[in-house]
Amino acid sequence: MYEWDFTVVFENSDLLWQGLWGTLAITGTALAFGLPLGLTLALSRLSTRKWLAWPAGFVIEFFRTTPPLVQLFWFFFALPILMDIQMTPFLAAAITFSIQSSAFFAEVFRAGIVSIERGQWEAACAIGMERPQAMRRIILPQAVKRMIPAFTERSIELMKTTTLVATVSYADLLYQANELAQKSFRPIEVFTATALIYFVVIFGLSLCVQAVERKLAISGDSTVR
Amino acid sequence: MEYVWDFGSVWEYRAALWVGLINTLRIFAICLVAGLSLGLAIGLARYSVRRWLRWPAACFIELFRNTPVLVQIFWFYFAFPILAPFEISALMAAALGITLNSAAFSAEIFRGGIQTIDPGQWEAGRAIGMRHREIMARIILPQAVRRMLPALTNRGIEIFKMTTLASAIAYADVLHQARLIASVNFNPIEAYTVVAIAFFVILYPIVRATYVLERRLAKGD
Amino acid sequence: MTQQPTLTIRGLHKSFGDNHVLRGIDLDVNQGDCIAILGASGSGKSTFLRCLNFMEIPSDGEITHAGKTIGTARTGKSRVYPESELTKVRQKVGMVFQQFNLFPHMTVLGNITEGLRTVQRMDKASAETRAHAELARVGLAEKAEEYPSRLSGGQKQRVAIARALALAPDLMLFDEPTSALDPELVSEVLNVIRGIADEGRTMLLVTHEVGFAYHVANRVIFMADGIIQEEGPPEQVLKNPQNPKTQAFLARHKQFEF
Numbered sequence: 001m002y003e004w005d006f007t008v009v010f011e012n013s014d015l016l017w018q019g020l021w022g023t024l025a026i027t028g029t030a031l032a033f034g035l036p037l038g039l040t041l042a043l044s045r046l047s048t049r050k051w052l053a054w055p056a057g058f059v060i061e062f063f064r065t066t067p068p069l070v071q072l073f074w075f076f077f078a079l080p081i082l083m084d085i086q087m088t089p090f091l092a093a094a095i096t097f098s099i100q101s102s103a104f105f106a107e108v109f110r111a112g113i114v115s116i117e118r119g120q121w122e123a124a125c126a127i128g129m130e131r132p133q134a135m136r137r138i139i140l141p142q143a144v145k146r147m148i149p150a151f152t153e154r155s156i157e158l159m160k161t162t163t164l165v166a167t168v169s170y171a172d173l174l175y176q177a178n179e180l181a182q183k184s185f186r187p188i189e190v191f192t193a194t195a196l197i198y199f200v201v202i203f204g205l206s207l208c209v210q211a212v213e214r215k216l217a218i219s220g221d222s223t224v225r
Numbered sequence: 226m227e228y229v230w231d232f233g234s235v236w237e238y239r240a241a242l243w244v245g246l247i248n249t250l251r252i253f254a255i256c257l258v259a260g261l262s263l264g265l266a267i268g269l270a271r272y273s274v275r276r277w278l279r280w281p282a283a284c285f286i287e288l289f290r291n292t293p294v295l296v297q298i299f300w301f302y303f304a305f306p307i308l309a310p311f312e313i314s315a316l317m318a319a320a321l322g323i324t325l326n327s328a329a330f331s332a333e334i335f336r337g338g339i340q341t342i343d344p345g346q347w348e349a350g351r352a353i354g355m356r357h358r359e360i361m362a363r364i365i366l367p368q369a370v371r372r373m374l375p376a377l378t379n380r381g382i383e384i385f386k387m388t389t390l391a392s393a394i395a396y397a398d399v400l401h402q403a404r405l406i407a408s409v410n411f412n413p414i415e416a417y418t419v420v421a422i423a424f425f426v427i428l429y430p431i432v433r434a435t436y437v438l439e440r441r442l443a444k445g446d
Numbered sequence: 447m448t449q450q451p452t453l454t455i456r457g458l459h460k461s462f463g464d465n466h467v468l469r470g471i472d473l474d475v476n477q478g479d480c481i482a483i484l485g486a487s488g489s490g491k492s493t494f495l496r497c498l499n500f501m502e503i504p505s506d507g508e509i510t511h512a513g514k515t516i517g518t519a520r521t522g523k524s525r526v527y528p529e530s531e532l533t534k535v536r537q538k539v540g541m542v543f544q545q546f547n548l549f550p551h552m553t554v555l556g557n558i559t560e561g562l563r564t565v566q567r568m569d570k571a572s573a574e575t576r577a578h579a580e581l582a583r584v585g586l587a588e589k590a591e592e593y594p595s596r597l598s599g600g601q602k603q604r605v606a607i608a609r610a611l612a613l614a615p616d617l618m619l620f621d622e623p624t625s626a627l628d629p630e631l632v633s634e635v636l637n638v639i640r641g642i643a644d645e646g647r648t649m650l651l652v653t654h655e656v657g658f659a660y661h662v663a664n665r666v667i668f669m670a671d672g673i674i675q676e677e678g679p680p681e682q683v684l685k686n687p688q689n690p691k692t693q694a695f696l697a698r699h700k701q702f703e704f
Contacts, residue, residue, distance in 0.1 A: 002307065002308055061429065061432070062425060064432075065382075065424065065425050065428045065429050065432055066386075066421045066424045066425050066428075067386035067387075067388075067389040067400070067424055068386070069389040069390060069392070069393075069400060070389060070400055070417060070420050070421050070424060071421070073400070073403075073404065073413075073417050074413075074417040074418065074421060077407060077413035077417060078413045078414040078417050078418065081228070081413065081414055082228050082414055160292075160293040160294070161293070163293040163295040163296060164295060164390070164393075166295070166393075167393045174293070174295060174296055174299065177296075177299075178299065178303075181303055181304075187303035187304045187307065188304040188307055188308065190304075191296070191299055191300040191303055191304045192300065192304060194296060195292050195296050195297070195300055198291070198292045198293060198296055199288060199291050199292050202291040202292065203287060203291040206291065
């Protein structure tokens with residue numbers, strides 16, 4: 001019978017905290033860039049100008065279909081040579097997950113925009129609004145509200161996907177855990193504790209999100225103008 | 226300074242890439258079959274009337290959906306071998322992680338599909354004297370599967386992409402081979418571009434097919 | 447001095463793919479006209495109305511608003527309609543939809559001030575003053591801070607009318623404004639529309655309410671098969687129709703009281 005002993009974990013908890021912070025940092029960065037980029041991609045894809053719509057469509061499909069780890073390796077190993085720049089794990093991770101998440105967010109935006117009934121477009125047109133005005137004032141506010149569950153789901157998914165950065169030595173939680181496991185020769189306790197930490201954070205976030213969604217639903221059409 | 230692309234250096238090592246592709250397909254097949262089957266079983270358990278089935282199923286689903294799959298793979302590769310009485314290869318560890326993860330997601334797809342079937346179908350089955358198990362197998366599941374097809378296909382695509390994570394524990398999948406080639410030839414650009422394009426070429430037709438499938442199902446309903 | 451028609455339509459055609467819906471419409475609309483457009487489903491009456499503010503782009507023909515023909519002619523090809531020009535036209539034409547199409551994420555007041563502030567670039571205070579006035583005119587002054595989801599169908603449509611009127615349009619278009627309403631809510635909307643007509647506003651109204659057309663319109667148009675079959679004062683078209691199609695249509699709608 002294996003004797004479980006979590007002392008190692010408790011003694012080195014500060015390392016794991018740093019790792020968790022690293023995870024949050026890269027997730028936050030990817031969200032900060034990914035959301036606006038996703039909106040840009042979605043609007044481009046919906047545009048009537050083919051020269052905008054087609055490349056946007058390609059970027060979205062390419063980054064949704066190829067595995068994130070392949071993208072990460074490409075940006076970490078290939079890009080610095082191609083563009084003759086200094087590459088750090090954080091930079092590669094930030095670029096990869098900003099673009100990767102933007103592709104998924106673009107689809108969420110697009111679905112939301114398209115789901116708004118035609119009558120709203122017509123009413124906006126009829127009072128003399130131009131297309132960009134109508135998008136900004138009438139369509140997007142309604143679309144975003146509708147798509148909040150999908151956005152939060154995608155964001156939580158993003159947090160899980162960022163564990164890949166451990167493979168390029170970015171100091172996220174998994175990386176720290178791996179280092180600790182190697183040093184301490186107690187991989188069972190370390191990885192079990194790490195899994196539990198991830199579980200608590202991610203499950204906790206989903207519960208929060210569900211609670212917020214329920215609250216939004218109850219208060220009805222309470223969007224701020 | 227213009228970079229000079231040289232795909233020849235990758236072409237030279239195509240045998241290694243081919244091995245990688247075979248390995249990718251191997252782990253994909255294992256995880257797809259095992260993941261979906263296990264997912265079905267757990268999905269049914271989640272929906273069961275018996276509490277002793279429902280609760281463990283729910284816990285399993287929440288645990289494996291709310292932890293990252295790479296963490297699961299690392300756990301099975303580094304932690305599990307000490308607890309287990311047998312050798313765990315990279316293939317086994319990665320397959321375990323991906324399979325259990327996919328089972329948890331598939332279980333939710335199955336549960337969703339089954340729950341959206343009109344309760345009237347259950348009543349009709351009971352009215353002619355069928356047992357729960359028979360109703361599920363002969364009436365409910367055949368209808369539910371049709372509805373779940375897009376979500377299941379998406380899950381399959383996700384599984385295929387997840388196989389690249391096995392390279393992190395040195396399983397010789399196509400990404401691992403590409404990394405090897407890149408380190409030997411100093412041509413990461415060509416090596417990884419080839420792998421990215423390969424995945425795109427393989428997966429995109431299937432992605433498009435699911436769009437068509439979804440549209441057709443939406444019309445049918 | 448003869449007054450120029452507010453709106454002139456010449457040779458209007460509209461096709462959707464193979465479906466040739468409008469097959470040549472000619473019409474002059476004078477200032478102060480209240481024109482009711484009647485016809486069976488599929489006659490093209492809604493399409494015709496929607497061409498007037500270019501919600502549908504004509505396949506052929508010319509539409510002239512206040513002396514200016516919209517769009518640019520091209521030799522050998524159909525007219526071009528630049529979006530910027532159409533936007534300007536729509537700012538001077540008000541439209542009320544069958545499905546109301548209120549903006550659900552804004553209050554009633556917000557719905558009305560939206561066009562004033564975003565399109566006409568009015569300041570907040572002036573816009574709200576105007577909006578309150580329009581809201582009072584349609585009898586919903588107390589509903590300014592409500593959201594559309596809390597209103598009845600009749601109230602929503604009255605807000606939609608206020609929204610259109612607030613922009614001070616030269617022309618009002620009503621696309622079956624009461625067709626989506628429960629019967630007991632129809633009269634409150636018709637009363638508001640009647641009030642607008644009595645003010646002398648130029649308007650075109652696609653409607654099934656034959657009785658309303660008789661009492662309020664000064665001209666009635668009957669459409670079938672994509673053209674105007676008959677046109678004239680309500681006394682003539684509705685009481686003494688000449689065209690057999692008009693007669694057939696009215697026979698089917700015999701229950702209306704004049």
